[in-house]
Amino acid sequence: MTALKLEKICKSFGSVKVLKDIDLVVEDGEFVVFVGPSGCGKSTLLRVIAGLEDATSGTVAIGGDVVNNTAPSKRGIAMVFQSYALYPHLTVRDNMTLGLKQEKQPKNVIDERVNKAVQMLDLTAYVDRRPSDLSGGQRQRVAIGRAIVREPKLFLFDEPLSNLDAALRMNTRIEIADLHRKLSASMIYVTHDQTEAMTLADKIVVLRDGRVEQTGSPMELYNNPANQFVAGFLGSPSMNFLTRSVAGLPQGTTLGVRPEHLALADDGQIKGRITHVERLGGDTNLLVTTAEDETLTVRLFGQHMANVGDAVTLGFDAAHTFHFDADGKRINKK
Known part of the structure; x- marks a missing residue:
């Protein structure tokens, strides 16, 4: 069955x-x-699916049922917000049971669902605490647990990791991915972070200015972007775009090459000078300014003794490049 269809x-x-x-x-x-990016419409689209905003036109169908005129509470969805949205005066258990009590679910059903969610999210030791006694990561797990106990047709996540520090973001990201595998549930997740998108998604929907730019699996979009915007948005560091530093490039054409596909090479195509070095331990990132005053990022595996001010020559394999026209559309290679 189709979990969601938008027309x-x-x-x-x-x-x-x-x-x-x-x-x-x-x-x-x-x-x-x-x-x-911010302002592209992704959160508004999520709110339209949830029923928190009405679509001006078009159809929203959840589980095969058109829900345009259905209240949010009747759509069979559960939403996890960036701000957690927990009741501060209620315990973890009470926050998780409140929605089920309002639905007038039997006590044995409530207990069974909550106990299952608490164990799944490793919250057993915290069920009698209030939100103020929890860390940010624990609060987010409670918010996720509150959604799980609803047993919805569709989970909606609105930038749920934005308030967490880097280490907690990674841990919680893994927990959400594991949760998806355990529940086999339909989930829609909104983020501006392309790392979250690449590591979590079965399918990514890239939005810009209220339109869908491209839809596909993470590696499909990474390896075969439809246009310059998608190519530049997915990938960290982002793709390099050149218009002047490569000999023979047709007028109005942009060449795209990812940082990992550039290499230091004596017989390379591009000459430049290192302006910054990022030593990350496992990787080394070089910022190189070319003779034509274009700045490139080079991602090298391992540790390298490159220094700011060094003159370098960069090479690339043409098979790993992308070409875009003046409007940013992908030009397919012949």
């Missing part, structure tokens, strides 16, 4: 069009990530 979804606030003719299908059990 020609548009959303306007007054004269401002925020979402523009969005079509999307989320299959049952699929983990889909909406990614894009």
Whole structure:
């Protein structure tokens, strides 16, 4: 069964069009990530799916049922917010049971669901604590647990890791991925962080200015981007774009090459000078300014003794490059 189907979804606030003719299908059990820069419409789209915003036009169907006129509480969804949205005066257990009590679920059903979620999220030791007694990561797990006990048709996550530090973000990301495997649930996850998108998603939806730029698996989008925007958005460090530093490049054409596909080579195509070195232990990133005043990022595996000011020559394999026209559209190689 299809978990979610969107057809020609548009959303306007007054004269401002925020979402523009969005079509999307989320299959049952699929983990889909909406990614894009701030203001691209990804959170608004999530709110339209949840029923927190009404679509100006178009159809939202969840589990095969059109829900445009259905209240959020009746859509069979559970939402996890960036801010956790926990009741500060209630314990962990009470926060997780409140929605089920409001649904008038039997006590044995409530206890069974909550106990299962508490064990799954390793919250057994914290069930009698209030949110103020928990760390940020623990609060986020409680918010996720509150969603799990609802047993929804569709989980919606709105930038749930934004308030966590780097180490907690990675740990919680792993927990969410593990949760998806255990539940085999349909999930939609909104983030501006392309690392989260690449590591969590079965399918990524890249949005810009209220439109879908491309949809596909993480490696499909990484290896075969439809345009310059997608190519530059996915990947860390991001793709290099050159217009002047490569001999024979046609007028109005941009050459894209990822940092890991550039190498130090005496017989390379590009001459430049190192302006910055990032020593990351396992990797070394070089920022190189070319003779044509274009700045490139070079990602080298391992540790290298390169220094700021060194003159270098860079090479690349043409098979690992991308070409884009003046409008940023991908030019397919012949």
